Amino acid sequence: MSSTPVASGAPPTARSPVGRSAWVALGLLWFIYVLNFLDRQLLSILAKPIQDALHITDGQLGLLGGLFFAFFYCFIAIPVGWLADRTNRVAVVSIACGIWSAATMACGLSRNFGQLAASRMTVGFGEAGGVPPSYAIVTDYFPPGRRGMALGIYNLGPPVGAALGIAFGASIAAAFSWRDAFVAIGVVGLIVAVATPFLVKEPPRGGLDQAVGAPPPERAPFWGTVRMFFSRPTLVLAAFASGITQIITYGLGNFAVLFLMREKGMTLNDVALWYALVVAIGMGGGIFASGWLIDRFTRRSKKAYALLPAMSLALALPFYVAFVWAPSWPLALALLSGPTFLNYFYLSSSVALVQEEVKPNQRVMSGALLLLVMNFIGMGVGPTYVGAASDFFSAAHPDNSLQLALYTLTPVYVAAVCLFLWLAKLLGRDTSRAGDAQ
Template structure:
């Protein structure tokens, strides 16, 4: 199988396609647990605290702390191999989630998913920088970002469909195996590009010492403010995506079938459970809201950023604040329609 080096427009299109595909599976495996929480809780007799530890802490613990050393490694090693190994690890650990017999085993498997996914993003950004010249880079990064709503929506919908027909264990195993199938394709068809090939002549390609990078960042208030904003946004986003499927089932289980009365019958089994309806409902919110948010955020940043560079940070900050009243409206929604509009707005604003 021939490696793609991205020397042509078609080659770069393939590079972007395979990177988006991997990023999509990054979010499928990350978010599928949200829709599976209901059957997992029932079968393993877990309480909500255990669910939150399994869905939140288990994933975030190593995902957070391993991101920096893996980014350091990506500056010095073969990025295609790093992403191949990362994809293989998080896919295998996702499949192992389906074999878990108790809370501890499931917690450890989700820990492994976080370890693998820590190596999935930083090398991809670096590869995009070396595959796409500066005038194409922003567009490539925006296309890459669509892996977030696509993967999140697919994780929720696939989880609901597979669980309805095969059970939650099969859902974990099948999506994990799909990721493992992509890993050799990724490695065999994507070449490691020359590092810094689009940099200005005379630019040093030697990576800066880690301590020097830390000292530089420590002196930048903007770095800490951006990090705080990103942390708050992630806390809200991941909390919502884990708990909202359960919230919809518990609060609007009786209304969900009527909301999807227009669906063709082949998309629904004989007596579809509320979980399947919730997966369609929330999957639509994630996909539609995510696409709107990413597209509008890029357009707004480009428009206002030309006059003031601070707009690149101010626009998502204002969008984050604007989501607060919609959050209150969604949680207190008297009907499923109101909840849909409120959480659609939240999803769009969170990705601006």
């Protein structure tokens, strides 16, 4: 195991050293998450050339990146979580990476909407096995008090994946074709899938949460874990608040490039450089900062798990409205830096809260349930809604239908802030009860 055991027999703490194997595991799992999100985002990054080649509408694009993808991604995550809680989690991640990478290659070979839809659903099927087991593996490699930062680093996968997808996907598409971008990135994923079992060892479940020499935790029952998760108001509200937030992040993320190209005048080469930098620095900086802030402020109060996302989303709203309004793409891109940095504080907060609040043998399933709720709401509704709204507005406003559709996401910010404030109230109440019990 990677962490040095504590001689006193107590569970390791935030001061316990973290060994090299933990960082190797985190690094490789992070890279797999990069590929996970890169493959997922290619469709939105290359939306315009795909539309031109396959003659599909904004509404169909929304279904491909939204409901069709989310249905498989969310619901397959539950049996995958059950399997990973009972088998080798590293093997599950490796197999999942191989499936979604092969399906990504199939996207590049698609000749019509039906073939592309089937390939995208298979990508969702494979990606469902990547994140929940990885959350638990990272948690079992890092001691309490170090997990916010570790999960914050892991959750840098989406911004780096999105940025690399923008940079390399747009560059390959500009130099060759959008099909080559899907095939090339799928090949990289297959290579990583084969290498993973040789580089990452399965850590003992709950080994850093129990006294040295204590027996390993028993396997948690499937339905018992489901009942536990949905009977805990804080866990359900964290998942629901995150899902509402993801309506914004996925709704915007799936159409931002198309919006900037079609209505603001960007080219693929502009996207490959400038939009990639905004996503890498903005989203990456926001997720990393949120992990650091979580570790710092949750030592004082658990309410920070909810207050940090609430404050960040409230600050993001005026920047988002200004981005949608901006008359030129350079100004729009500069304003987009605000929401890109601030929109993702919820992710590390909710993941760390759920992983800390459940038993070690329930972590994979609980992570899968968190993803089920928040992704089915956010991923399922966000892109599907924005695409349908754009098609609706296009009849009367063909030149700025996406702008009008994106404006309609502004009330969702208010709803998300209110839900996180409600969660902060519940967490404060739980903390008070725990103090009274002592």
